[in-house]
Amino acid sequence: MTDEPEVSFGTSPQAYRHWRLAVDGPVATLTLDIDEAGGIVPGYELKMNSYDLGVDIELYDATQRLRFEHPGVRAVVVTSGKDKNFCAGANIRMLAQSSHPWKVNFCKFTNETRNGIEDATANSGQTWIAAVNGTAAGGGYELALACETILLIDDRSSAVSLPEVPLLGVLPGTGGLTRVIDKRRVRKDRADVFATRPEGIQGKQAVEWKLVDEAVPKRVWADTVAERAAQAAAASSRPDGTGITLKALEPDGYRYRHVKAELDRERGLVEITVLGPEGGVPESLERVHELGDEFWPLAMTRELDDLILRLRANELELGTWIIRTRGQVEDALAFERVIEQHSKDDWLVNEIRHYFKRVLKRLDVTSRSLIALIEPGSCFAGALLELALACDRQYMLDGTIEGDEQGDEAQIMLSASNFGTFPMSNGLSRLESRFYGDEDHVAKLRQETDRRIEAREAVELGLVTDAPDDIDWEDEIRIMLEERASLSPDALTGMEANHRFVGPETMESRIFSRLTAWQNWIFVRPNASGEEGALRRYGTGRKAEFDRKRV
Amino acid sequence: MTDEPEVSFGTSPQAYRHWRLAVDGPVATLTLDIDEAGGIVPGYELKMNSYDLGVDIELYDATQRLRFEHPGVRAVVVTSGKDKNFCAGANIRMLAQSSHPWKVNFCKFTNETRNGIEDATANSGQTWIAAVNGTAAGGGYELALACETILLIDDRSSAVSLPEVPLLGVLPGTGGLTRVIDKRRVRKDRADVFATRPEGIQGKQAVEWKLVDEAVPKRVWADTVAERAAQAAAASSRPDGTGITLKALEPDGYRYRHVKAELDRERGLVEITVLGPEGGVPESLERVHELGDEFWPLAMTRELDDLILRLRANELELGTWIIRTRGQVEDALAFERVIEQHSKDDWLVNEIRHYFKRVLKRLDVTSRSLIALIEPGSCFAGALLELALACDRQYMLDGTIEGDEQGDEAQIMLSASNFGTFPMSNGLSRLESRFYGDEDHVAKLRQETDRRIEAREAVELGLVTDAPDDIDWEDEIRIMLEERASLSPDALTGMEANHRFVGPETMESRIFSRLTAWQNWIFVRPNASGEEGALRRYGTGRKAEFDRKRV
Secondary structure (H helix, E strand, O other), X not given: OOOOOOOOOOOXXXXXXXXEEEEEOOEEEEEEOXXXXXXXXXXXXXXXXXXXXXXXXXXXXXXXXXXXXXXXXXXXXXXXXXXXXXXXXEOHHHHHHOOHHHHHHHHHHHHHHHHHHHHHHHHOOOEEEEEEOEEEEOHHHHHHHOOOEEEEEEOOOOEEEOOHHHHHOOOOOOOHHHHHXXXXXXXXXXXXXXXXXXXXXXXXXXXXXOOOOEEEEHHXXXXXXXXXXXXXXXXXXXXXXXXXXXXXXXXXXXXXXXXXXXXXXXXXXXXXXXXXXXXXXXXXXXXXXXXXXXXXXXXXXXXXXXXXXXXXXXXXXXXXEEEEEEOOHHHHHXXXXXXXXXXXXXXXXXXXXXXXXXXXXXXXXXXXXXEEEEOOOOOEEOHHHHHHHHOOEEEEOEOOOOOOOOOOOOOEEEOHHHHOOOOXXXXXXXXXXXXXXXXXXXXXXHXXXXXXXXXXXXXXXXXXXXXXXXXXXXXXHHHHHHHHHHOOHHHHHHHHHHHOXXXXXXXHHHHHHXXXXXXXXXXXXXXXXXXXXXHHHOOOOXXXXXXXXXX | OOOOOOOOOOOOHHHXXXXXXXXXXXXXXXXXXXXXXOOOOOOOOOHHHEEOHHHHHHHHXXXXXXXXXXXXXXXXXXEEOOOEEEEOEEOHHHHHHOOHHHHHHHHHXXXXXXXXXXHHHHHOOOEEEEEEOEEEEOHHHHHHHOOOEEEEEEOOOOEEEOOHHHHHOOOOOOOHHHHHHHHOOOOHHHHHHHHOOOOOEEHHHHHHOOOOOEEEEHHHHHHHHHHHHHHHHHXXXXXOOOOOOOOOOOOEOOEOOOEEEEEEOOOOEEEEEEEOOOOOOOOOHHHHHHHHHHOHHHHHHHHHHHHHHHHHHHOOOOOEEEEEEEOOHHHHXXXXXXXXXXXXXXXXXXXHHHHHHHHHHXXXXXOOEXXXXXXXXXXXXXXXXXXXXXXXXXXXXXXXXXXXXOOOOOOEEEOHHHXXXXXXXXXXXXXHHHOOOOHHHHHHHHOOEOOOEOHHHHHHOOOOOEOOEHHHHHHHHHHHHXXXXXXXXXXHHHHHHHHOOOOOOOHHHHHHHHHHHHHHHHHHOHHHHOOOOHHHHOOOOOOOOOXXXXX
């Protein structure tokens, strides 16, 4: 279980081993044709179009490129390159041999990618259609569930199924149970029958139970898929445009151009600094497009995204992330005004907005303690202030840094974008969450936008946790970090996962709360992962032996 | 870990070892004064007013008696009989020595009792006030959180705290994290500081952070508590009335008067039968009061409640509960009409309604597969139909029983009470959950009330999962039960906990989903329950050794 490799998330369509991306006018087709020998970890073969983290890293890359490089695409068809087999879901030998952290992290990333597919349908005018041309089992059906429309070939053998409970003793962990009832609105008793029937459900019954939208006879399959894709594309309001190119990121270790991270293994933490924009704001939208992936908000977001993913996958023992920014408050806001002004009418600016939103959501579900340190020279303003608000705590230095009494004091700035531009998965802005139920205070904060707020005032407005002065700063932060590092990593994960989400839940937040938390519990129970557990015994010809106690 | 005793839930104020209940006009005072030697399981002492399941069984009994035996009570003050010590929460040695199922079941029951306290405040005009006259730690503070108002004595030593994360490496498992942010609306960064500070927060700061409502100086403590209780009582709209007596239930094993259960250890299941009312409907409200705890709806509800609690605590390996009813459909509905007509103006009828609601909610969070079998001679009508709707599946026999071709066919009946009288913890009726998002169908069902619906029609209306005919019935049910019994108990628990709750979440449902599921995960992790885990090492003088990986 110990030879899990260092994971990198960079790839490109030319390098895909498992997917083929073809763009034909407004319709893209993404074909899953998994290379059995292409597992990201040794020890298993990706048979039956089953996937592992490596396959999903390519899928994530495709979702991003479709949005940024192919603005003309208005419908995306996901289908399989294998005969009679759409996708068998997560590879079971991979799950059986994986460590608990690897399984949990894998599920989190795959969940985020599927949520991203729904985000593309909802916010980019790119409607995803699952063309299920063979059996879709487990994670294969869950991939289809993330699409807006599910077409199932009616060939008397292809079925959709969620066989995890009966075959593996775990849950369909990529949103399956939740999407079946919340999104597809399948009755709970039928959902129960479905999720305990390993062979799944075919054809007309799958339509009747709302598990798929259409059962399509084989002879009209290709035409029907093309027609549905054309219809979805025609209904899209996505504006025209020319794509930009997402060039490979080339970090030096964990140091990117706008985002730098220093690992401190001794103290068990990572110090992350996000640099504000350098140089002037592009004078026009044309210039924004010309800059493409060099445009600071996009470049910074991509780097931050990559950093979060790499740290989560590779640095499990660094339990606290400190988040700082550096730059001019006004510069950060000026850039963000471009976003505010054009996200409604320009496809690229819209994409950047939603991408930054998704990266913030990744932070929200990251199982690390997040601490914002707001110091002189920082630029927590508007969109960047969301980074601080996503943190579990915010500390702001009151005064100037010792020895630099002439310098500026630390400042933060609210902007319009703190009031709904980047909602959390529960649908609330981070300020609405912070002041849950206190609409008056949120309204008051709306009056405080676009001006510098210093430490004492930030405390009074409830925007930061504490504001030690320069004499206490270093000690207070050091002690706080030492205390944090002494606590149970599991208890912190559970505590943070509860505190970060107040009030309402949505389908998306429910996937990370009710579903994921139960799955994590099941994963560590002997009935799944023990020597005699269902996950370990699958495919050995020996039946699992269960402790029959109900808990 | 194996000598956990058979648990019984019957008690009465005369038998309490840990609580004193005193009623003075409209104000009741419930004083926690725990008998250290009174643990329900050997092996620990209940020091510092810390509790175990036995203490909570008495608390639950008190909440029930206050509602049924003391209708004149309009405010309930919870306080401590120990000096400087309100309550130290769940006993830690008890937690450390308990099996995983025991811990989980204990947390579930304590959660239900605290939800019941909030239900009394919301629906019975009995407002609970926590008079925190000493330190309230962990579960002690969580008990206070369940009250409408929290008064904290300001004596320079008494604090409220949630020390579970820093001291024990587990979560405050009885709603603490959720109520702090959702109910008390404490900012998440402050909640984070609070839940990682073992010494807690005192006096004015506790008020400022919204952790308590008032910090009351010692010299005016008694007067202030009395005043707040009198104010709450005066504001209550609870109607006057004379209490009834809840006599001890005297089951023969698991056979009560109106509810009978047969255990089938070989097949791993329990067959529960709820008997409909015998004899006529009481001709008047006076007669209902005269019957008191003999009035069928109340008698049946009490028996069912006791049965659920005992089976959950004592029969862990019986993973499937079959639920049947027997009686006349019309009789059941006639009784229920009494409830419908008078629950708004009669305190007793109102209590019965909310009690049946709470027992149904217990079923919703019961970690057993629930299967309703609807056969000829059953009376799944109105309120009793909710029992079937709470189940994971509903099977209805189409036709008559073999050999009794002259008999009646199985029938169900909808009534007004299926449309919101007994909401689930997510605020939806079970029909709204079943047909989530399909308001048209729910509206159509409203037109189908108060008439007999036979099997084929029940299938068409989506009210049952399947309706085998008399020839197939026995085999189909047998095979279904065998299949169920072969599945992983853990996977079933997780699956059912997801399927049973669709759509919105409330504070109450979030406690059972986000909070409980995470807690269950943490409980089984070595960082809490391993030899070197925080829960096991607490009080030994040795620090816990953590696997520092963040998952």
